[in-house]
Amino acid sequence: MATGILYGIGVGPGDPELLTLKGLRLLKSAPVVAYPAGVGGKPGMAQQIVAEWLRPEQIQLALTFPYVRDIETLTLAWRESAEQVWNHLQNGQDVAFACEGDVSFYSTFTYLAQTLQRVHPDAPVRLVPGICSPMAAAAALGEPLTLGSQRLAVLPALYAVEELEAALDWADVVVLMKVSSVYERVWELLHRRGLLGRSCIVERATLPEQVIYTDLRNRPHLQLPYFSLIIVRAPKSQPVDSNF
Numbered sequence: 001m002a003t004g005i006l007y008g009i010g011v012g013p014g015d016p017e018l019l020t021l022k023g024l025r026l027l028k029s030a031p032v033v034a035y036p037a038g039v040g041g042k043p044g045m046a047q048q049i050v051a052e053w054l055r056p057e058q059i060q061l062a063l064t065f066p067y068v069r070d071i072e073t074l075t076l077a078w079r080e081s082a083e084q085v086w087n088h089l090q091n092g093q094d095v096a097f098a099c100e101g102d103v104s105f106y107s108t109f110t111y112l113a114q115t116l117q118r119v120h121p122d123a124p125v126r127l128v129p130g131i132c133s134p135m136a137a138a139a140a141l142g143e144p145l146t147l148g149s150q151r152l153a154v155l156p157a158l159y160a161v162e163e164l165e166a167a168l169d170w171a172d173v174v175v176l177m178k179v180s181s182v183y184e185r186v187w188e189l190l191h192r193r194g195l196l197g198r199s200c201i202v203e204r205a206t207l208p209e210q211v212i213y214t215d216l217r218n219r220p221h222l223q224l225p226y227f228s229l230i231i232v233r234a235p236k237s238q239p240v241d242s243n244f
Helices: 021-029 045-053 071-089 108-119 133-141 157-170 180-192
Strands: 006-010 032-036 059-063 095-099 125-128 152-156 173-177 199-203 211-213 228-233
Touching (some): 006 108, 021 095, 021 125, 045 095, 059 071, 071 095, 071 108, 108 125, 133 173, 133 199, 133 228, 152 157, 157 173, 180 228
Parallel strands (some): 006 095, 032 059, 032 095, 152 173
Antiparallel strands (some): 199 211
């Protein structure tokens, strides 16, 4: 019996219609669909995105990836999830793992796939790209993310807020991901550098509850949801025409 294939499928930032045709075809045809388990018994983002496309006979596999930074805890979770996936692969069943955004862009799937192939080297893995949140946020703003020779920096703010100053020294556009828990520190830094008027926040890009803030000068204490990002345009970058 041939081993099943693990497909990592980027399902986009939230709008179910932003799935790629290839990703949708594989999600519909796979006997097993996996996704990160939600918090507190609620469905996670990826599960919500793909829910309307799944069939009752498909096995749904919610894999637990704790929201912690402790490497031992995370490694154990990746190993346990990899074994759950392997139980299906070794029986010849393909597994489609739905991942919000793009499957290679700050994605939990990367750790799952690497762990699986380390423990079971013969396990085949295929990647299907999706739309990542910076592109979705730029579209929500009606602006190009970059133009011409502009330099773009993307930072996971939770882990790299100390690197923001350096990034602003060389990049024309900076995108800060995972900004909710460090927003006030980021706001103070942008205030000090006079960049609050050149910064925008997009919450829950592409979803019905999407919220946009286009000027942060009077917003030092926003309570942001997890799926929020900031786009900062450095003074050296040219203003963009929102009508293209």
